[in-house]
Amino acid sequence: MRIGILGGGAWGTALAQVMAAGGHDVRLWAREADVVAAINDTRANPLFLPGIDLSPAIRASDDLAAAAETDLILVVTPAQHARAVLRDLPRHGQPLLLCSKGIEAGSHKLLSEVAAEEHPASPIGVLSGPTFAGEVARGLPTAVTLAMADEDAAARMAEALALPTFRPYASDDVIGAEIGGAVKNVLAIACGVVEGAGLGQNARAALIARGFAEMTRFGLARGARAETLAGLSGLGDLVLTCSSTSSRNFSLGLGLGQGRKATELMADRRTVAEGAFTAPVLCAAAAAAGVAMPVSEAVAALLAGAEVGAVIGTLLARPLTREHA
Ligand SMILES: NC(=O)C1=CN([C@@H]2O[C@H](COP(=O)(O)OP(=O)(O)OC[C@H]3O[C@@H](n4cnc5c(N)ncnc54)[C@H](O)[C@@H]3O)[C@@H](O)[C@H]2O)C=CC1
Numbered sequence: 001m002r003i004g005i006l007g008g009g010a011w012g013t014a015l016a017q018v019m020a021a022g023g024h025d026v027r028l029w030a031r032e033a034d035v036v037a038a039i040n041d042t043r044a045n046p047l048f049l050p051g052i053d054l055s056p057a058i059r060a061s062d063d064l065a066a067a068a069e070t071d072l073i074l075v076v077t078p079a080q081h082a083r084a085v086l087r088d089l090p091r092h093g094q095p096l097l098l099c100s101k102g103i104e105a106g107s108h109k110l111l112s113e114v115a116a117e118e119h120p121a122s123p124i125g126v127l128s129g130p131t132f133a134g135e136v137a138r139g140l141p142t143a144v145t146l147a148m149a150d151e152d153a154a155a156r157m158a159e160a161l162a163l164p165t166f167r168p169y170a171s172d173d174v175i176g177a178e179i180g181g182a183v184k185n186v187l188a189i190a191c192g193v194v195e196g197a198g199l200g201q202n203a204r205a206a207l208i209a210r211g212f213a214e215m216t217r218f219g220l221a222r223g224a225r226a227e228t229l230a231g232l233s234g235l236g237d238l239v240l241t242c243s244s245t246s247s248r249n250f251s252l253g254l255g256l257g258q259g260r261k262a263t264e265l266m267a268d269r270r271t272v273a274e275g276a277f278t279a280p281v282l283c284a285a286a287a288a289a290g291v292a293m294p295v296s297e298a299v300a301a302l303l304a305g306a307e308v309g310a311v312i313g314t315l316l317a318r319p320l321t322r323e324h325a
């Protein structure tokens, strides 16, 4: 297949490497001229994915039209930029596979809804799971959820993209696959806070379990299926990013837990910690749906500048409740 990849960050570049290893013709769109030049001239992306020798089958360009002349498009821009990039992408009706993790600010829309609005003729899918880009690019074993409304189409797509070390599991739950990836980024910040504030491993395990309860409540309210949230793209990714400083979201939380301010931590980063953008959107969307999300609200408060000790105190002072209320 000819595969267009939108986004030359760590994940777009790692996915380009996977697709090239599968024998596909890969056209990577990146917005930075230095990223395009580095990939084409030196087979590397030192800005976003250092230390990986890239396949010669990857051709980079800053021209969206070049990525559009393909059989399949992977959308891997930060979530808040997905609509603008999709709006500029020429419409050829090929499938769009969303690989970014987030919820659109303002509209509270999932990226599948954004993509369907911008490209109504394209079948829409989601590829999401526990996938640190560096490990995927190095060919380490990885499994993901690949969801499309037509599960047979998802299974065919999974077959076309699979490698011995890259295993997509087909699903028809597009919303569930998206919500897991978006919410876990916020919860990974919370787990980083626990680490940074030295609250211990019991607290982190409690947060993962109560965070998963939040993810499930919100997901069910938006039409996700519980088993998808308990799968690779939900619980799987939650466990990965809640336990490792390889996660940008966890690392952001670590700094917040140490008492540093979000503005300072976000100021000079070129890489994206999506949870910082998702947290306020998620809280607003949850409030609109009548879903309680205390952990996500605590993260949003910290990101808005609240003091870490006060936020932890508020969370621990909540009235006791039933585990499955
Ligand atoms: N890095 C990872 O391990 C994984 C990342 N993801 C998701 O993939 C998405 C992209 O993340 P990364 O590739 O890690 O990014 P990154 O943090 O490596 O790089 C930042 C990216 O943002 C892009 N960008 C900045 N401003 C932009 C704008 N105005 N319009 C369009 N693009 C803009 C840059 O060009 C660059 O590609 C995110 O939603 C992330 O959650 C998903 C799975 C794994």
Ligand SMILES: O=C(CO)COP(=O)(O)O
Pocket (backbone or CB within 6 Å): 101, 129, 130, 131, 132, 133, 185, 188, 237, 240, 241, 246, 247, 248, 249, 250, 272, 273, 274
């Ligand atoms: O989504 C990811 C792994 O599945 C990457 O997590 P971070 O964005 O927190 O690094």
